[in-house]
Amino acid sequence: MWTYILLDKFSGKLWQCQYSVKGIEYITSVAINDIALSNTETNKFTIKPMTSMFQYYLIDEETGDMWKFQWSTKGGDYIWIEKI
Numbered sequence: 001m002w003t004y005i006l007l008d009k010f011s012g013k014l015w016q017c018q019y020s021v022k023g024i025e026y027i028t029s030v031a032i033n034d035i036a037l038s039n040t041e042t043n044k045f046t047i048k049p050m051t052s053m054f055q056y057y058l059i060d061e062e063t064g065d066m067w068k069f070q071w072s073t074k075g076g077d078y079i080w081i082e083k084i
Contacts, residue, residue: 005032005047005056005071012037012045012058016071016079032069033058033081 006015006029014033020026038044038060048057050068058067058081065083072078 003071003073007045007047007058009043009045010038010040012060012067014047014058014069014081018073030075030079032071032079033067037065037067 002019004017004019006017007013012033013036014031016030016032018026018028037058040062042062044060044062046059046061048059050056052070054072055068055070058069060066067081067083069081070079
């Protein structure tokens with residue numbers, strides 16, 4: 001199983017996407033952040049890794065605003081985003 005982070009660089013929305021060669025029942029997508037953080041027509045969001053492979057920074061390159069987010073295979077409270 002492979003896990004990828006899908007980023008909408010215009011709105012700041014994030015999804016955890018999982019792919020597997022074992023079958024379609026192992027393939028899934030879960031929203032980390034389904035709320036638009038910006039309504040712009042510019043490509044301005046990027047993600048940068050933290051020291052943990054499960055946590056990243058989401059950065060608005062225009063304003064400098066930052067969020068910390070985490071993905072997890074456990075779901076629920078283990079997947080979150082917070083502004084810093």
